[in-house]
Amino acid sequence: MNKKSIMFLALVAIAALIALSACGNKTNNNANNAGNAATGTAPAGTPAAGGGEAKSITVNAKNFEFEPAEFQAKVGDKLTISLNNTAGNHGLAIPELGVNLKNGESATVTLDKAGTYDFNCSIQCGSGHDNMVGKLTVTET
Ligand SMILES: [Cu+2]
Known part of the structure; x- marks a missing residue:
C-alpha cells in the first residue's frame, strides 16, 4: 500500500x-x-400550561354499557381512572395505555400523547360484552 x-x-x-x-x-x-x-419544556415539577392537571374519573359499568362511554382529557394530565360496576361483572381495559381494571380498581396514567384511546370491557360478561366500548379523547392543550 x-x-x-x-x-x-x-x-x-x-x-x-x-x-x-x-x-x-x-x-x-x-x-x-x-x-x-x-x-413540556417547563422545569420538572411544573405543570405544562393548560395540561398537567391531576384529574380523576369514575367509569360506571352495567349490563352492557359504560357510563360515561366517552370522556376527555388534555395532554400532560395525570388521569386516575376508576371502575365501578353497578350491575354485572365488568372490566375496563385501555390497551394503548396499559390499563386493565377490575371492579373497584383504579389506575393513574400520564397522558403524553394526543389521540383517541379506545377502551373496552375486559371480562366476558355476557351477550352484550362486545358492545361495551368507549373512548378517551386526549387533546393538545
Ligand atoms: Cu364484558
Whole structure:
C-alpha cells in the first residue's frame, strides 16, 4: 500500500466518523425533543400550561354499557381512572395505555400523547360484552 492510498483510507475513516457522530447527535436531539414534547419544556415539577392537571374519573359499568362511554382529557394530565360496576361483572381495559381494571380498581396514567384511546370491557360478561366500548379523547392543550 502506498502513502497516497493510506491517506485516502484515513480520510474516508475520518469522514465516516464525522458522519456517524453527526448522526448520533441528531438522534439524541430527536430523543430530547420527544422528551420535551412529552413533559413540556417547563422545569420538572411544573405543570405544562393548560395540561398537567391531576384529574380523576369514575367509569360506571352495567349490563352492557359504560357510563360515561366517552370522556376527555388534555395532554400532560395525570388521569386516575376508576371502575365501578353497578350491575354485572365488568372490566375496563385501555390497551394503548396499559390499563386493565377490575371492579373497584383504579389506575393513574400520564397522558403524553394526543389521540383517541379506545377502551373496552375486559371480562366476558355476557351477550352484550362486545358492545361495551368507549373512548378517551386526549387533546393538545
Ligand atoms: Cu364484558
